[in-house]
Amino acid sequence: MTIQHICIIGAGISGLVAAKTFIEEGYEVTVFEKQQRLGGVWEVSRTYVGLTTQNPKDTYAFSDYPMPASYPEWPTAEQMRNYLESYAQNFGLIEKIRFQAEVTQVKRRTGVKPGWVVSVNCRNHSNDEIQKEEHEYDFVLVCNGLFNIPKIPLVPGKEEFIASGGQVLHSTEFNDNCQIEGKRVIVVGFGRSATDITAYAVHLAKECTLVFRESLWKVPKFFLGLVNIKYILLTRFSEAWLPYRQLQGVEKVLHTFGKPIVWAFWKINEILLRLQFRLDASGMLPDRPMSQSVNCSSAIAPENFYKYLYAGKIKTQKTTIARFCNDGVELANGKRLQADVVIFGTGFRQDVPFLEEKYRRLLIDDRGYLHLYRNLIHPDIPEIGFVGYNSSFFTQLTSEVGAWWLAEYVKGNLALPSRSETIEVMETELHWRQTQWPQDRGNGGCVSPFNFHHLEQLIEDMGVKSHQKGWQRIAEVMMPVNPSTYQKIRQELRGKRLSSVNDSENGDSLETDVTQELLNQQMSIGKS
Incomplete structure (x- = not known):
């Protein structure tokens, strides 16, 4: 075809x-x-x-x-x-x-x-x-x-909350400061959009609460305020410290005989982040090791996010929303929070x-x-x-x-x-x-x-x-x-393709020359 x-x-x-x-x-x-x-x-x-x-x-x-x-x-x-x-x-x-x-x-x-x-x-x-x-x-x-396709959990009472004047948004729908200015805001999630919006809302909202199931490792734009994250996270070197399905060469050594070195590498990174973000003092130390958290959910920490947490400007609840109420939400831990706006930073399906x-x-x-x-x-x-x-x-x-x-x-x-x-x-x-x-x-x-x-x-x-x-x-x-x-x-790919075409054309030309030579020989034999 x-x-x-x-x-x-x-x-x-x-x-x-x-x-x-x-x-x-x-x-x-x-x-x-x-x-x-x-x-x-x-x-x-x-x-x-x-x-x-x-x-x-x-x-x-x-x-x-x-x-x-x-x-x-x-x-x-x-x-x-x-x-x-x-x-x-x-x-x-x-x-x-x-x-x-x-x-x-x-x-x-x-x-x-x-x-x-x-x-x-x-x-x-x-x-x-x-x-x-x-x-x-x-x-x-x-x-x-x-x-x-935005993903918002199905939480009972949503219509009742909206009918009472509340707003329920996905992170992609938050596009105007007026939506949160002077209001009691709850943000749900701990991914990049949830923490971004929470840190942004601090200076606009009357009150800002982050509701999340699990705290995740965030990385700074600059490690220790000095080293750009691209030199830490976006290199082949950093990728080698995680066990790939088909281990070869140095990676195979690292994840067999070198496992203690790998453990130390990740432990040092964790210590640096705990110190830089004061994770222990703010109660945000993740439950899982950093080596088990590096994936597409990994995100840069918004500017001053942990500073606001430590200072109490961002309130936190490590739980989920059980249901909406007239004036806010009821959490799975039994607490009730008043809210005017609930923003779900819960990703996509x-x-x-x-x-x-x-x-x-x-x-x-x-x-x-x-x-x-x-x-x-x-x-x-x-x-x-x-x-x-x-x-x-x-x-x-x-x-x-x-x-x-x-x-x-x-x-x-x-x-x-x-x-x-x-x-x-x-x-x-x-x-x-x-x-x-x-x-x-x-x-x-x-x-x-x-x-x-x-x-x-x-x-x-x-x-x-x-x-x-x-x-x-x-x-x-x-x-x-x-x-x-x-x-x-890309250039090598095009060169390879061109070379293949040329070889094919040369091969066709060579085949034609050989065929013509055989015909010439047959004609000579016939004449003799």
């Missing part, structure tokens, strides 16, 4: 880089985005007040498009939107995007030519009515993101509601776990790829390399295992995460903390080299991720 027309669902980070990749490879691309503007999690209607990146800017850029030098080390949500819009403009993506176009169904196309029928609800800007459309595509890239049901069941099991080979494809869901389902500490890069991998897959350039072997690898990886890495509460869509391992696996699949040699290799291991260096991988 010749694949030419590509449908991309979503115009966030993953959708944009997927569109750029496939356009550069010569495909006809259409992007459907249900919001009014691009950006995904950074789109203006979805970002809470005070939001910044979790990454320093040079580690959160695309490989061929650095962020402006004028940006601060941790860009704001508005700066991220500007960066992504600039990226889309620079690479000619805007004209490929249809905004306010929500995909409602992706159904297998019947007939001789395989592919997909994509149903879309599009807003008509002339009369503001919704128009239903159907389009056919050879291949679909699902880029709707793992942070797409994953679903692909538009996918044909029989394929959706293959993708997501009853427990909500995603089943994907390399976090990119399912062998029994033909002509569909998933970009951004390999969330990491530098998601823009894992999405970008994932898009390169999928482009090679569509072109038929990957030497993939058989269907049965692919499923075995896919299920073995998921089982390992569930049993040997149970502290990762993700659903299979997160490749952290083994970000570099994942990237190098994809690069190896594509048949190019991923490592430097000698002293350069040591620098590569110790230094933070540098997205721009991955352009070398």
